[in-house]
Amino acid sequence: MSDSREWPLYEIFIRARGGLDHKHVGSIHAVDATQAIEHARDVYTRRQEGVSIWAVKSTDIIASDPADADAFFEPARDKAYRHPTFYEIPDEVKTL
Amino acid sequence: MSNARFTYVLRLADANLILAQRLGELIGHGPALEEDLGLANIALDLMGQARMLLTYAGEIEGKGRTEDTLAFFREHRDFLNPTLVEQPNGDFGQTIVRQFLVDAWQMELYGRLVDSTDARLVGIAAKALKETRYHLRYSANWVVRLGDGTPESHDRVQRAIDTLWPFVAELFEPDAIDAEMEQVGVAADLAEMRAGWNTTVNEVLSQATLERPQNQKYQWWGKRGDHSEHLGPMLAEMQYMQRTYPGAQW
Numbered sequence: 001m002s003d004s005r006e007w008p009l010y011e012i013f014i015r016a017r018g019g020l021d022h023k024h025v026g027s028i029h030a031v032d033a034t035q036a037i038e039h040a041r042d043v044y045t046r047r048q049e050g051v052s053i054w055a056v057k058s059t060d061i062i063a064s065d066p067a068d069a070d071a072f073f074e075p076a077r078d079k080a081y082r083h084p085t086f087y088e089i090p091d092e093v094k095t096l
Numbered sequence: 097m098s099n100a101r102f103t104y105v106l107r108l109a110d111a112n113l114i115l116a117q118r119l120g121e122l123i124g125h126g127p128a129l130e131e132d133l134g135l136a137n138i139a140l141d142l143m144g145q146a147r148m149l150l151t152y153a154g155e156i157e158g159k160g161r162t163e164d165t166l167a168f169f170r171e172h173r174d175f176l177n178p179t180l181v182e183q184p185n186g187d188f189g190q191t192i193v194r195q196f197l198v199d200a201w202q203m204e205l206y207g208r209l210v211d212s213t214d215a216r217l218v219g220i221a222a223k224a225l226k227e228t229r230y231h232l233r234y235s236a237n238w239v240v241r242l243g244d245g246t247p248e249s250h251d252r253v254q255r256a257i258d259t260l261w262p263f264v265a266e267l268f269e270p271d272a273i274d275a276e277m278e279q280v281g282v283a284a285d286l287a288e289m290r291a292g293w294n295t296t297v298n299e300v301l302s303q304a305t306l307e308r309p310q311n312q313k314y315q316w317w318g319k320r321g322d323h324s325e326h327l328g329p330m331l332a333e334m335q336y337m338q339r340t341y342p343g344a345q346w
Contacts, residue, residue, distance in 0.1 A: 007128070028130050031241065038234055039130040042137050 009058040010036040012043075014050035022054050030055075100276045102156045103176065104283055105217070106166070107273075107319045108205075109149030110177035113167060114327070115198060116142035117334050118185060127188050134234060138195070141227040148220045168338035172321075172328055179318035180263035182327040189242055189249065190256040196235035196300070197260060201267050202228045204292040208284035217282065236300045243304025254306050261309040266316050268293070 007029035013022035025044050030036035036055035045053070064072060076082070119139035126132030150163035181198060185191045206228055209221035242253040268290040270278070277283035301308050316324065337344060 029128060030130065034237060035241075038237070039134065041230075042134040043130055046133070046137065 007031050010040070010055045011058050011061060012036075012040040013054040013056070014040075014044055015052035015054075016050055018051060022052065025049070027058060028055075100273050101214070101282060102153055103273050104277045105149055105153040105156060107176040107178075109146050109153055109166070110175050111181050111198070111202075112142040112146035112149065114175065114177040114330070115181040115194075116140075116146060117330060118181065118183075119191075119195075122185060122191065131188070135191070138231050138234070141224075141231065145220065145224045145227070148223075152216050152220070164338070168335050172323065172331060174321060175323065175327065175331070176319050176321060177327075178263070178266050179316035179324050180260060180267065182318065182324060182330065183260060183263065184326055186256065186259075187252060189253040190259065192235055192238045192242065193253060193256040193260055195231065196239050197264060197267075197297070199228060199232035199235050200293050200296045200300075201289070203232050203296070204289040205284055207292075208289065212283070213281035232296075236296075239300055239306070240304040243301070243306040250305065253304070257301075257306060258309050262312050263316055265312055266318065271320070 008031075009027050010030055010033075011027050012025050014025045015022045028036065028039045028043055030039045033055065037053055040053045040055055044050070116139045119135050119142070123132065123136050123139075126135055146167075147163050150166045154161040154163065154166055180194065183190075183194055185194075202224070206221040206225040209217050210225060212218050212221070239253065242249040244250070268286045270286045274283055274286060278285060298308065316322065318324070318327075
Protein backbone atom coordinates (compact mmCIF):
# COMPACT_ATOMS: atom_id res chain seq x y z
CA MET A 1 0.00 0.00 0.00
CA SER A 2 1.04 3.56 -0.45
CA ASP A 3 2.49 5.63 2.37
CA SER A 4 -0.37 6.72 4.63
CA ARG A 5 1.08 10.25 4.64
CA GLU A 6 0.41 10.43 0.94
CA TRP A 7 -2.86 12.21 0.09
CA PRO A 8 -5.57 10.03 -1.46
CA LEU A 9 -6.00 10.16 -5.20
CA TYR A 10 -9.16 11.48 -6.87
CA GLU A 11 -10.24 11.17 -10.48
CA ILE A 12 -11.52 14.42 -11.93
CA PHE A 13 -14.31 14.89 -14.44
CA ILE A 14 -15.06 18.25 -16.01
CA ARG A 15 -18.16 19.42 -17.84
CA ALA A 16 -16.98 21.81 -20.51
CA ARG A 17 -20.33 23.49 -21.14
CA GLY A 18 -23.90 23.12 -19.97
CA GLY A 19 -25.50 20.17 -21.76
CA LEU A 20 -22.27 18.26 -22.34
CA ASP A 21 -21.08 15.21 -20.41
CA HIS A 22 -18.53 15.33 -17.67
CA LYS A 23 -15.30 14.01 -19.19
CA HIS A 24 -12.39 12.47 -17.38
CA VAL A 25 -9.47 14.91 -17.44
CA GLY A 26 -6.97 13.41 -15.01
CA SER A 27 -6.36 12.91 -11.33
CA ILE A 28 -5.19 14.92 -8.34
CA HIS A 29 -4.21 14.29 -4.75
CA ALA A 30 -6.26 15.85 -1.97
CA VAL A 31 -6.80 15.32 1.74
CA ASP A 32 -10.60 15.28 1.49
CA ALA A 33 -13.52 15.71 -0.88
CA THR A 34 -13.79 19.48 -0.43
CA GLN A 35 -10.16 19.94 -1.23
CA ALA A 36 -10.39 17.58 -4.18
CA ILE A 37 -12.84 19.97 -5.82
CA GLU A 38 -10.61 22.96 -5.02
CA HIS A 39 -7.51 21.26 -6.36
CA ALA A 40 -9.37 20.20 -9.47
CA ARG A 41 -10.48 23.78 -9.96
CA ASP A 42 -6.92 25.03 -9.54
CA VAL A 43 -5.30 22.41 -11.72
CA TYR A 44 -7.83 21.71 -14.45
CA THR A 45 -9.97 24.82 -14.97
CA ARG A 46 -7.32 27.51 -15.24
CA ARG A 47 -8.02 28.04 -18.92
CA GLN A 48 -11.81 28.10 -18.76
CA GLU A 49 -12.08 24.38 -19.39
CA GLY A 50 -15.27 23.89 -17.51
CA VAL A 51 -18.44 24.87 -15.69
CA SER A 52 -18.78 21.88 -13.38
CA ILE A 53 -16.47 19.43 -11.61
CA TRP A 54 -16.94 15.89 -10.38
CA ALA A 55 -14.38 14.22 -8.17
CA VAL A 56 -14.42 10.50 -7.47
CA LYS A 57 -12.04 8.64 -5.21
CA SER A 58 -9.81 6.59 -7.44
CA THR A 59 -10.27 3.61 -5.15
CA ASP A 60 -14.04 3.77 -5.77
CA ILE A 61 -13.61 3.18 -9.47
CA ILE A 62 -14.10 -0.42 -10.47
CA ALA A 63 -12.12 -1.15 -13.59
CA SER A 64 -12.08 -4.03 -16.02
CA ASP A 65 -8.98 -6.17 -15.96
CA PRO A 66 -6.70 -5.72 -18.99
CA ALA A 67 -6.20 -9.49 -18.93
CA ASP A 68 -9.89 -9.85 -19.72
CA ALA A 69 -9.62 -7.66 -22.80
CA ASP A 70 -9.78 -10.55 -25.25
CA ALA A 71 -12.82 -12.11 -23.67
CA PHE A 72 -14.53 -8.78 -23.20
CA PHE A 73 -13.87 -6.92 -26.40
CA GLU A 74 -12.72 -9.29 -29.12
CA PRO A 75 -16.13 -10.86 -29.76
CA ALA A 76 -17.53 -7.49 -30.90
CA ARG A 77 -14.89 -7.04 -33.52
CA ASP A 78 -16.48 -9.14 -36.27
CA LYS A 79 -20.03 -7.93 -35.71
CA ALA A 80 -20.03 -4.89 -37.89
CA TYR A 81 -23.79 -5.33 -38.42
CA ARG A 82 -24.27 -3.87 -34.97
CA HIS A 83 -23.25 -0.49 -36.28
CA PRO A 84 -26.22 1.38 -37.72
CA THR A 85 -24.44 1.87 -41.04
CA PHE A 86 -26.76 -0.25 -43.16
CA TYR A 87 -29.70 2.10 -43.10
CA GLU A 88 -30.46 4.32 -46.02
CA ILE A 89 -30.84 7.87 -44.87
CA PRO A 90 -33.74 9.72 -46.47
CA ASP A 91 -32.78 12.97 -48.21
CA GLU A 92 -35.23 14.87 -46.02
CA VAL A 93 -33.11 14.17 -42.97
CA LYS A 94 -30.59 16.96 -42.83
CA THR A 95 -28.90 16.75 -39.45
CA LEU A 96 -27.86 13.25 -38.59
CA MET B 97 -8.13 65.70 -2.83
CA SER B 98 -6.79 63.87 -5.87
CA ASN B 99 -3.58 63.41 -3.93
CA ALA B 100 -5.39 61.50 -1.18
CA ARG B 101 -7.16 59.42 -3.79
CA PHE B 102 -3.84 58.59 -5.44
CA THR B 103 -2.41 57.46 -2.11
CA TYR B 104 -5.51 55.48 -1.22
CA VAL B 105 -5.54 53.59 -4.52
CA LEU B 106 -1.78 53.03 -4.40
CA ARG B 107 -2.10 51.44 -0.96
CA LEU B 108 -4.65 48.99 -2.26
CA ALA B 109 -2.51 48.28 -5.31
CA ASP B 110 0.64 47.65 -3.29
CA ALA B 111 -1.12 45.26 -0.92
CA ASN B 112 -1.84 43.08 -3.95
CA LEU B 113 1.47 43.59 -5.72
CA ILE B 114 3.63 42.71 -2.73
CA LEU B 115 1.57 39.71 -1.67
CA ALA B 116 1.55 38.42 -5.25
CA GLN B 117 5.33 38.71 -5.35
CA ARG B 118 5.64 36.84 -2.05
CA LEU B 119 3.42 34.03 -3.30
CA GLY B 120 5.38 33.99 -6.52
CA GLU B 121 8.46 32.98 -4.55
CA LEU B 122 6.73 29.67 -3.85
CA ILE B 123 6.25 28.69 -7.47
CA GLY B 124 8.07 25.40 -7.92
CA HIS B 125 8.48 25.14 -4.13
CA GLY B 126 4.94 24.36 -2.98
CA PRO B 127 4.42 21.38 -0.67
CA ALA B 128 2.48 19.57 -3.40
CA LEU B 129 1.88 20.18 -7.08
CA GLU B 130 -1.76 21.01 -6.36
CA GLU B 131 -0.83 23.64 -3.76
CA ASP B 132 1.84 25.03 -6.02
CA LEU B 133 -0.80 25.73 -8.63
CA GLY B 134 -3.37 26.87 -6.08
CA LEU B 135 -1.05 29.50 -4.64
CA ALA B 136 0.15 30.54 -8.10
CA ASN B 137 -3.47 31.05 -9.17
CA ILE B 138 -4.05 33.30 -6.20
CA ALA B 139 -0.83 35.20 -6.96
CA LEU B 140 -1.99 35.78 -10.52
CA ASP B 141 -5.39 37.04 -9.37
CA LEU B 142 -3.68 39.46 -7.00
CA MET B 143 -1.30 40.59 -9.71
CA GLY B 144 -4.27 41.28 -11.97
CA GLN B 145 -5.86 43.42 -9.26
CA ALA B 146 -2.55 45.18 -8.67
CA ARG B 147 -2.22 46.03 -12.36
CA MET B 148 -5.68 47.59 -12.56
CA LEU B 149 -5.12 49.58 -9.38
CA LEU B 150 -1.61 50.72 -10.33
CA THR B 151 -2.80 51.84 -13.74
CA TYR B 152 -5.63 53.78 -12.13
CA ALA B 153 -3.26 55.32 -9.56
CA GLY B 154 -0.99 56.46 -12.39
CA GLU B 155 -3.93 58.08 -14.16
CA ILE B 156 -5.06 59.91 -11.01
CA GLU B 157 -1.55 61.23 -10.50
CA GLY B 158 -1.42 62.40 -14.11
CA LYS B 159 2.36 62.45 -14.43
CA GLY B 160 2.57 59.70 -16.98
CA ARG B 161 3.55 56.91 -14.62
CA THR B 162 2.30 53.49 -15.76
CA GLU B 163 1.70 50.27 -13.86
CA ASP B 164 5.25 49.24 -14.74
CA THR B 165 6.98 52.44 -13.65
CA LEU B 166 5.04 52.36 -10.40
CA ALA B 167 5.96 48.74 -9.74
CA PHE B 168 9.59 48.79 -10.79
CA PHE B 169 10.89 52.30 -10.27
CA ARG B 170 9.66 53.29 -6.86
CA GLU B 171 11.87 53.21 -3.79
CA HIS B 172 11.34 51.18 -0.64
CA ARG B 173 9.68 54.02 1.26
CA ASP B 174 7.29 54.81 -1.57
CA PHE B 175 5.61 51.43 -1.30
CA LEU B 176 2.40 51.70 0.69
CA ASN B 177 1.36 48.11 1.33
CA PRO B 178 0.30 47.06 4.83
CA THR B 179 3.27 45.50 6.62
CA LEU B 180 1.49 42.15 6.93
CA VAL B 181 1.72 41.27 3.24
CA GLU B 182 5.50 41.69 3.04
CA GLN B 183 6.14 39.17 5.85
CA PRO B 184 8.12 36.13 4.69
CA ASN B 185 6.43 32.92 3.58
CA GLY B 186 7.85 30.93 6.50
CA ASP B 187 6.45 27.41 6.57
CA PHE B 188 3.25 26.52 4.73
CA GLY B 189 1.25 27.32 7.87
CA GLN B 190 2.57 30.86 7.95
CA THR B 191 1.88 31.34 4.23
CA ILE B 192 -1.67 30.14 4.74
CA VAL B 193 -2.33 32.22 7.85
CA ARG B 194 -1.03 35.37 6.16
CA GLN B 195 -3.23 34.59 3.18
CA PHE B 196 -6.27 33.97 5.36
CA LEU B 197 -5.86 37.22 7.31
CA VAL B 198 -5.50 39.18 4.07
CA ASP B 199 -8.31 37.36 2.26
CA ALA B 200 -10.72 38.07 5.09
CA TRP B 201 -9.65 41.72 4.99
CA GLN B 202 -10.07 41.97 1.21
CA MET B 203 -13.52 40.38 1.40
CA GLU B 204 -14.64 43.19 3.69
CA LEU B 205 -12.82 45.75 1.58
CA TYR B 206 -14.09 44.81 -1.87
CA GLY B 207 -17.53 43.98 -0.52
CA ARG B 208 -17.80 47.66 0.40
CA LEU B 209 -15.89 49.22 -2.48
CA VAL B 210 -18.54 47.92 -4.87
CA ASP B 211 -20.66 50.72 -3.39
CA SER B 212 -17.92 53.36 -3.63
CA THR B 213 -18.58 56.72 -5.26
CA ASP B 214 -15.51 56.05 -7.40
CA ALA B 215 -16.73 54.23 -10.50
CA ARG B 216 -13.30 52.81 -11.36
CA LEU B 217 -12.94 51.29 -7.91
CA VAL B 218 -16.44 49.84 -8.19
CA GLY B 219 -15.44 48.02 -11.37
CA ILE B 220 -12.18 46.72 -9.97
CA ALA B 221 -13.81 45.65 -6.69
CA ALA B 222 -16.58 43.76 -8.47
CA LYS B 223 -14.03 41.63 -10.31
CA ALA B 224 -11.77 41.26 -7.29
CA LEU B 225 -14.63 40.23 -5.03
CA LYS B 226 -15.30 37.05 -7.00
CA GLU B 227 -11.64 36.13 -6.91
CA THR B 228 -11.32 36.92 -3.22
CA ARG B 229 -14.30 34.76 -2.36
CA TYR B 230 -12.38 31.78 -3.71
CA HIS B 231 -9.12 32.81 -2.04
CA LEU B 232 -10.84 33.01 1.32
CA ARG B 233 -12.47 29.65 0.86
CA TYR B 234 -9.10 28.12 0.00
CA SER B 235 -7.14 29.69 2.86
CA ALA B 236 -9.87 29.29 5.51
CA ASN B 237 -10.24 25.60 4.69
CA TRP B 238 -6.52 25.18 5.11
CA VAL B 239 -6.47 27.02 8.42
CA VAL B 240 -9.16 24.66 9.71
CA ARG B 241 -7.41 21.59 8.33
CA LEU B 242 -4.06 22.51 9.83
CA GLY B 243 -5.44 23.84 13.11
CA ASP B 244 -7.68 20.85 13.66
CA GLY B 245 -5.12 18.45 12.18
CA THR B 246 -2.15 16.85 13.89
CA PRO B 247 -0.59 18.25 17.09
CA GLU B 248 2.34 19.48 14.99
CA SER B 249 0.23 21.22 12.37
CA HIS B 250 -1.86 22.76 15.15
CA ASP B 251 1.21 24.12 16.94
CA ARG B 252 2.76 25.46 13.78
CA VAL B 253 -0.32 27.27 12.58
CA GLN B 254 -0.93 28.70 16.06
CA ARG B 255 2.64 29.95 16.06
CA ALA B 256 2.05 31.56 12.66
CA ILE B 257 -1.01 33.36 13.99
CA ASP B 258 0.90 34.61 17.02
CA THR B 259 3.74 35.78 14.77
CA LEU B 260 1.53 37.64 12.31
CA TRP B 261 -1.05 39.05 14.70
CA PRO B 262 0.86 42.26 15.53
CA PHE B 263 0.56 43.26 11.86
CA VAL B 264 -3.20 42.95 11.80
CA ALA B 265 -4.03 46.16 13.64
CA GLU B 266 -2.65 48.31 10.84
CA LEU B 267 -5.24 46.96 8.41
CA PHE B 268 -8.01 48.74 10.30
CA GLU B 269 -6.19 51.74 11.72
CA PRO B 270 -7.43 54.84 9.92
CA ASP B 271 -5.26 57.84 9.20
CA ALA B 272 -5.94 61.17 7.49
CA ILE B 273 -6.00 59.65 4.00
CA ASP B 274 -8.57 57.03 5.01
CA ALA B 275 -10.69 59.65 6.75
CA GLU B 276 -10.67 61.98 3.76
CA MET B 277 -11.50 59.20 1.30
CA GLU B 278 -14.22 57.86 3.56
CA GLN B 279 -15.81 61.28 3.84
CA VAL B 280 -16.30 61.56 0.07
CA GLY B 281 -17.65 58.01 -0.07
CA VAL B 282 -14.65 56.55 -1.89
CA ALA B 283 -13.15 54.41 0.84
CA ALA B 284 -14.67 51.62 2.88
CA ASP B 285 -15.44 52.28 6.54
CA LEU B 286 -12.57 50.66 8.45
CA ALA B 287 -14.53 50.20 11.68
CA GLU B 288 -17.28 48.34 9.81
CA MET B 289 -14.64 46.32 8.02
CA ARG B 290 -13.04 45.36 11.29
CA ALA B 291 -16.36 44.12 12.67
CA GLY B 292 -16.97 41.96 9.62
CA TRP B 293 -13.42 40.69 9.63
CA ASN B 294 -13.67 39.78 13.33
CA THR B 295 -16.73 37.65 12.68
CA THR B 296 -15.03 35.71 9.89
CA VAL B 297 -11.76 35.27 11.74
CA ASN B 298 -13.37 34.24 15.03
CA GLU B 299 -15.53 31.69 13.30
CA VAL B 300 -12.66 30.09 11.39
CA LEU B 301 -10.27 30.13 14.35
CA SER B 302 -12.79 28.46 16.61
CA GLN B 303 -13.54 25.83 13.99
CA ALA B 304 -9.80 25.29 13.67
CA THR B 305 -9.43 24.98 17.49
CA LEU B 306 -6.97 27.88 17.40
CA GLU B 307 -6.63 30.71 19.87
CA ARG B 308 -7.09 34.28 18.89
CA PRO B 309 -4.20 36.32 20.32
CA GLN B 310 -4.79 39.46 22.35
CA ASN B 311 -5.33 42.54 20.23
CA GLN B 312 -2.27 44.68 20.07
CA LYS B 313 -1.77 48.31 19.32
CA TYR B 314 -0.53 49.02 15.84
CA GLN B 315 3.22 49.23 15.65
CA TRP B 316 3.64 49.17 11.92
CA TRP B 317 2.85 51.71 9.26
CA GLY B 318 3.65 50.00 6.00
CA LYS B 319 0.86 51.97 4.39
CA ARG B 320 2.79 55.14 5.16
CA GLY B 321 6.05 53.73 3.86
CA ASP B 322 7.51 52.56 7.19
CA HIS B 323 8.25 48.94 6.45
CA SER B 324 9.70 45.93 8.22
CA GLU B 325 13.14 44.70 7.24
CA HIS B 326 11.63 42.14 4.89
CA LEU B 327 10.49 44.46 2.11
CA GLY B 328 13.90 45.65 0.92
CA PRO B 329 15.43 42.33 -0.18
CA MET B 330 12.19 41.42 -1.86
CA LEU B 331 12.05 44.65 -3.86
CA ALA B 332 15.67 44.17 -4.87
CA GLU B 333 14.74 40.88 -6.45
CA MET B 334 11.50 42.15 -7.96
CA GLN B 335 13.00 45.30 -9.47
CA TYR B 336 16.42 44.01 -10.45
CA MET B 337 15.71 43.34 -14.11
CA GLN B 338 14.03 46.63 -14.91
CA ARG B 339 16.63 48.58 -12.99
CA THR B 340 19.48 46.86 -14.79
CA TYR B 341 17.88 47.03 -18.22
CA PRO B 342 15.36 49.86 -18.01
CA GLY B 343 12.43 49.41 -20.36
CA ALA B 344 13.46 45.86 -21.29
CA GLN B 345 10.59 43.88 -22.79
CA TRP B 346 10.10 40.25 -23.72
